[in-house]
Amino acid sequence: xxxxxILLENxxxxxxARGEVRSLAAALGFGFVDQTRLATVTSELARNVVxxxxxxxxxxxxxxxxxxxxxxxxxxxDDGPGIPDIAAAMRDGFSTGGxxxxxxPGSKRLVAEFQIDSAxxxxxxxxxxxxx
Amino acid sequence: xxxFQRIPILKVGRVxxxxxxxxxxxxxxxxLQERILSELERTGARGVLIDVSLLEMVDSxxxxxxxxxxxxxxxxxxxxxxxxxxxxxxxxxxxLGLELNGVETVLNVDEGIKLLRGELDxxxxxxxxxGWEWNRFGEQVDPA
Numbered sequence: 001x002x003x004x005x006i007l008l009e010n011x012x013x014x015x016x017a018r019g020e021v022r023s024l025a026a027a028l029g030f031g032f033v034d035q036t037r038l039a040t041v042t043s044e045l046a047r048n049v050v051x052x053x054x055x056x057x058x059x060x061x062x063x064x065x066x067x068x069x070x071x072x073x074x075x076x077x078d079d080g081p082g083i084p085d086i087a088a089a090m091r092d093g094f095s096t097g098g099x100x101x102x103x104x105p106g107s108k109r110l111v112a113e114f115q116i117d118s119a120x121x122x123x124x125x126x127x128x129x130x131x132x
Numbered sequence: 133x134x135x136f137q138r139i140p141i142l143k144v145g146r147v148x149x150x151x152x153x154x155x156x157x158x159x160x161x162x163x164l165q166e167r168i169l170s171e172l173e174r175t176g177a178r179g180v181l182i183d184v185s186l187l188e189m190v191d192s193x194x195x196x197x198x199x200x201x202x203x204x205x206x207x208x209x210x211x212x213x214x215x216x217x218x219x220x221x222x223x224x225x226x227x228l229g230l231e232l233n234g235v236e237t238v239l240n241v242d243e244g245i246k247l248l249r250g251e252l253d254x255x256x257x258x259x260x261x262x263g264w265e266w267n268r269f270g271e272q273v274d275p276a
Contacts, residue, residue, distance in 0.1 A: 014158070019155065034223050040224045056165070099193075102230060110224060
């Protein structure tokens, strides 16, 4: 299955992104609960891109693990301001944007793999993966 | 920018029924919250029933909206019930760490109506003791 790249520039793109990820997850054979987890993670992380960096993109990559399991990898990247304190940003309830502070820590709990690379002035890349 | 999606708000007796049937963008969510509150004021409704049975995803933004509506409606003397949360949505909400504080949830619209009606009838009984009655239009009238 082909990978997908989705531009994230406004609120409508967030809706499009979570819809596309759900369809892709369904096509790969993910069950309904996992489709919902992936759509929800996409909504949280795509909103972060639009809210903090104004623009960026999502790359959705169907992948296969070393032991032959089908999975989906999602990469959210932007050239925004970056995150000065990643440890703080990963804490429940921490938010610099007036939100609930559930986006990053909550997303981490919803998927099997979660990685965040960011530094002030160098943008942010969040990579998640989930397996069937 | 006024291109938000229209979510209907129906008045049924003294309850506002809000069936959410589309995947809402953030502006629509914010706009819906404002509309529910202004409808509460305009109609004098005492309950809000939000049907989310067709929502396939509730993220922290929508979850926060539900909690906020319940809190704001409470300040306006109205009770909020959210009905029809799908099992997959319940799982992701808990994993996200959203407890939907202050939001009462029931399985379907029937149960929600029953709950709100029971609550409103109980209040009517209290009001009647205080000398108030309700007419068939759901308006409070002074029997004297």
